[in-house]
Amino acid sequence: MIPAMFNLNGRVALVTGAAQGMGRAMALALAEAGADAMVVDLNETGARETAASIQKFGRRAVVARCDVADPVQIRELFSRLDAEFGRIDFLGNVAGEGLLGVPEDISLEDVERCWRNLVLGRFCMCQEAGRRMLAAGRGSIVNIGSLASITALGRGHVAYSMAMGAVAQMTRELSTEWAGRGVRVNAILPAQVVNNGLEHRMASDPCLRDKFLGGIPAGRLGQPDDIKGLSVFLASDASNWITGALIPMDGGNLAMNAGGSVRR
Numbered sequence: 001m002i003p004a005m006f007n008l009n010g011r012v013a014l015v016t017g018a019a020q021g022m023g024r025a026m027a028l029a030l031a032e033a034g035a036d037a038m039v040v041d042l043n044e045t046g047a048r049e050t051a052a053s054i055q056k057f058g059r060r061a062v063v064a065r066c067d068v069a070d071p072v073q074i075r076e077l078f079s080r081l082d083a084e085f086g087r088i089d090f091l092g093n094v095a096g097e098g099l100l101g102v103p104e105d106i107s108l109e110d111v112e113r114c115w116r117n118l119v120l121g122r123f124c125m126c127q128e129a130g131r132r133m134l135a136a137g138r139g140s141i142v143n144i145g146s147l148a149s150i151t152a153l154g155r156g157h158v159a160y161s162m163a164m165g166a167v168a169q170m171t172r173e174l175s176t177e178w179a180g181r182g183v184r185v186n187a188i189l190p191a192q193v194v195n196n197g198l199e200h201r202m203a204s205d206p207c208l209r210d211k212f213l214g215g216i217p218a219g220r221l222g223q224p225d226d227i228k229g230l231s232v233f234l235a236s237d238a239s240n241w242i243t244g245a246l247i248p249m250d251g252g253n254l255a256m257n258a259g260g261s262v263r264r
Contacts, residue, residue, distance in 0.1 A: 009034035017095030019046025029228035036060040068121035091129040098160035118163035175244030184243035191250035193222035218251030
């Protein structure tokens with residue numbers, strides 16, 4: 001039985017990037033807690049698989065394809081949400097591709113593409129969800145940022161880190177603007193969470209996994225399911241007085257000094 005403060009029965013969530021990874025894990029956790037969901041991804045096959053898993057919890061799931069870098073598609077997405085559900089209680093802003101490139105060589109076109117993926121798209125999603133939540137007088141938004149939102153990573157992350165820094169400030173500004181009208185906005189800042197892209201990078205650089213683990217006191221990389229409990233908490237009434245928070249999900253990475261060492 002779900003404790004009342006965590007119960008999401010009767011609520012509607014929209015989660016982007018829901019075909020795999022943290023987006024899929026978030027959508028499934030919300031459904032298990034009682035929410036219906038619109039699952040959004042460019043990968044429609046993966047999104048349909050997520051929707052099928054949601055339906056096994058007895059919840060309703062609607063699949064939608066959307067490029068989160070395109071405001072026109074985002075507005076169409078929310079029009080469909082209105083028609084399908086007539087409300088939104090939670091937005092999980094997960095999707096968005098980063099791009100790597102050293103600062104002296106990266107093209108301005110790639111910098112702009114990264115910004116559109118991670119900043120413009122997230123803001124447009126927040127704006128559309130926020131308008132509806134403000135009208136209802138309640139709602140919760142979670143933006144997925146990164147430890148790169150508040151620290152530097154190096155290794156060609158300049159465009160990604162600039163964009164994720166903007167996500168952190170977007171979260172703080174929106175929370176300040178909207179908290180008095182019932183809408184909460186928070187951000188989750190993951191460290192290295194295993195996905196296909198990260199696996200590929202670690203396979204191409206045999207030293208990279210150990211480099212990551214050297215900065216994570218918990219002694220392991222993140223897994224998509226690590227986001228489940230935090231997602232339900234932030235979507236639920238249990239977090240009613242939490243807004244504007246940038247919450248690390250990092251196995252202790254941010255807490256450890258750069259010169260620190262991990263005891264094994």
